[in-house]
Amino acid sequence: MAADHLYQQTVKMFGSQAEPAFETARELETTWGRRWGCDNDVGQLRSVLMHRPGAEFDVIDPTKRIESIGSFGDLQAGWYFQSDTIPDLADMQRQHDALVRTLQDEGVEVIMLEGQIGDRFKSCYTRDSSFTVKGGAIVCRMAPRMRRGEERPVTQTLASLGMPILRTVHGTGLIEGGSFAWINSQHAVVGRSIRVNDEGIAQVAEILTRQGVELHVVDLSGYSIHIDGAFVMIDVDLALINAPQLPYRFLEQLKSLKVRTIEITSEDDEWIVNGLAVRPGRVIMPCGVSGRTRDELARNKIDVLEVAYDKMHHNGGGIHCSICPLIRDPVN
Numbered sequence: 001m002a003a004d005h006l007y008q009q010t011v012k013m014f015g016s017q018a019e020p021a022f023e024t025a026r027e028l029e030t031t032w033g034r035r036w037g038c039d040n041d042v043g044q045l046r047s048v049l050m051h052r053p054g055a056e057f058d059v060i061d062p063t064k065r066i067e068s069i070g071s072f073g074d075l076q077a078g079w080y081f082q083s084d085t086i087p088d089l090a091d092m093q094r095q096h097d098a099l100v101r102t103l104q105d106e107g108v109e110v111i112m113l114e115g116q117i118g119d120r121f122k123s124c125y126t127r128d129s130s131f132t133v134k135g136g137a138i139v140c141r142m143a144p145r146m147r148r149g150e151e152r153p154v155t156q157t158l159a160s161l162g163m164p165i166l167r168t169v170h171g172t173g174l175i176e177g178g179s180f181a182w183i184n185s186q187h188a189v190v191g192r193s194i195r196v197n198d199e200g201i202a203q204v205a206e207i208l209t210r211q212g213v214e215l216h217v218v219d220l221s222g223y224s225i226h227i228d229g230a231f232v233m234i235d236v237d238l239a240l241i242n243a244p245q246l247p248y249r250f251l252e253q254l255k256s257l258k259v260r261t262i263e264i265t266s267e268d269d270e271w272i273v274n275g276l277a278v279r280p281g282r283v284i285m286p287c288g289v290s291g292r293t294r295d296e297l298a299r300n301k302i303d304v305l306e307v308a309y310d311k312m313h314h315n316g317g318g319i320h321c322s323i324c325p326l327i328r329d330p331v332n
Contacts, residue, residue, distance in 0.1 A: 218247050
């Protein structure tokens with residue numbers, strides 16, 4: 001009886017504790033060393049994951065041109081190049097390096113991908129293989145054969161950092177981080193497309209629902225791949241959008257959430273939507289902002305940091321695609 005009493009007292013004093021929740025700042029800092037994750041897309045950016053283009057581009061053979069797609073590819077090997085022009089690797093590296101320096105100048109810690117990349121030349125777009133929510137990362141399951149396998153070095157890198165992995169999308173789920181975005185800390189959006197299916201969405205929604213976040217699902221048009229080609233938050237209540245590429249219902253949802261929008265025009269390079277906020281109202285964008293849009297950004301007190309990125313665009317991704325935020329400050 002005395003032993004039972006002692007055990008009961010011990011349990012009362014040192015027993016299981018569900019609170020505070022896993023994703024709270026105190027729990028993360030105490031157990032996992034840092035306040036990992038993001039609950040928005042505009043708070044001060046603290047840490048990101050990137051990969052410098054490298055030897056994986058050796059797989060691209062300029063003699064293997066497929067005229068029906070107007071580009072290069074190998075059906076048997078399963079790779080294709082996004083553009084009809086293959087840029088010089090050194091030029092791509094210079095542009096990527098300039099983006100890294102811009103981030104570092106803004107006080108952002110840039111962590112490079114570890115592990116074996118192999119011939120996965122899309123690995124430089126680290127946004128797609130994982131993305132972060134409150135408390136940690138969700139490792140995606142890439143849709144096309146040529147990108148399957150990028151998940152492994154991402155998982156290895158996150159594990160070596162000590163960052164919690166809250167979900168690895170599995171089964172028949174497909175999702176890529178370029179089609180996920182935060183609107184604010186209670187609302188996120190995912191673009192359903194040829195790269196994102198209902199099973200992948202359901203697995204992500206399960207995590208977010210437990211965190212009190214509503215996941216809005218929008219259908220992208222035609223063969224559009226990711227929502228980050230048409231929507232990016234640039235301030236706490238302001239988004240830059242390519243309106244014709246977004247469903248009208250989503251535009252109405254943004255209004256109901258009191259999110260203002262700036263629409264790019266036909267004079268703009270469409271890649272400017274694929275930018276990234278480093279803090280509220282300060283955004284990295286590629287060159288190609290028209291005078292009209294520049295005036296509208298200035299009127300809304302948005303600072304623009306322009307980085308030449310056209311060589312990287314040839315591989316099918318932009319600035320937003322190239323950066324996976326690991327830690328952002330909250331904004332509310």
